[in-house]
Amino acid sequence: MREVFQQELADVQDRLVRVADLVADAIDKATTAFTTQDVALAESVIADDHLIDELALGLDELAINILARQQPVARDLRIVVSALRISASLERMGDMAEHIAQLARYRFPEKVVPKSLRPTFKEMGRLDIAIARKLTRLLESEDPLLAEEIRNDDDRIDELHLSVFDQVLGETWKGAANDTVDATLASRYHERFADHAVSISKKVQYLQTGDWVLQAG
Numbered sequence: 001m002r003e004v005f006q007q008e009l010a011d012v013q014d015r016l017v018r019v020a021d022l023v024a025d026a027i028d029k030a031t032t033a034f035t036t037q038d039v040a041l042a043e044s045v046i047a048d049d050h051l052i053d054e055l056a057l058g059l060d061e062l063a064i065n066i067l068a069r070q071q072p073v074a075r076d077l078r079i080v081v082s083a084l085r086i087s088a089s090l091e092r093m094g095d096m097a098e099h100i101a102q103l104a105r106y107r108f109p110e111k112v113v114p115k116s117l118r119p120t121f122k123e124m125g126r127l128d129i130a131i132a133r134k135l136t137r138l139l140e141s142e143d144p145l146l147a148e149e150i151r152n153d154d155d156r157i158d159e160l161h162l163s164v165f166d167q168v169l170g171e172t173w174k175g176a177a178n179d180t181v182d183a184t185l186a187s188r189y190h191e192r193f194a195d196h197a198v199s200i201s202k203k204v205q206y207l208q209t210g211d212w213v214l215q216a217g
Helices: 002-036 039-070 074-107 115-141 144-168 177-209
Strands: none
Touching: 002 039, 002 074, 002 115, 039 074, 074 177, 115 144, 115 177, 144 177
16 A cells, blocks of 8 residues: 555656646747747647646645545655645646736737737746756755756846836837737736746655745745
8 A cells, every 4th residue: 555655646746747847838839929920829828728737737636645544644744735735826827827828819910019028028038948948857856956046047037027128118118008918917017927936846845854834926
């Protein structure tokens, strides 16, 4: 029975990694669609979001089943509880990628944001993709250095997010009302995507130590 239990815990981790892989692919495609007006790519992100939702739901069902049948304790309990919370954050990250893709599709064939903001959003997209890839590796390895890198990348995204608000609220802003709305929403989606990744990194730390440490970001 113990061997079966350990296999189930390994399955939980494997499923988390699979969901994280799909999320990383989604944000990669969504940011590309956003910057290149590739409506077909945007539609593929939107169409595939249900795959993330279904995998996350299946993972939740497995974790709840383990709790009910095995009544785990100590680290084993932390693994299962953390998996439930991480699954929810991954599902929300998939939603953020979908929202970015929806903006790209909605504004097609026009660009979503004015020229002056495009370098900022290109950098935000690059950082979110990097965060997502690091997150997958973090879930595989529980490497604390990766968690630190994710938090540092998130700090940079926060700075870019604030710079978007500074620009659209500034006196020199020439964008139309829809430009302001689109830029504000897109920046918020990028920022929230990274925030969820930071939240997951804290949960991985909890899994390792059993201590919930509050950290900035």
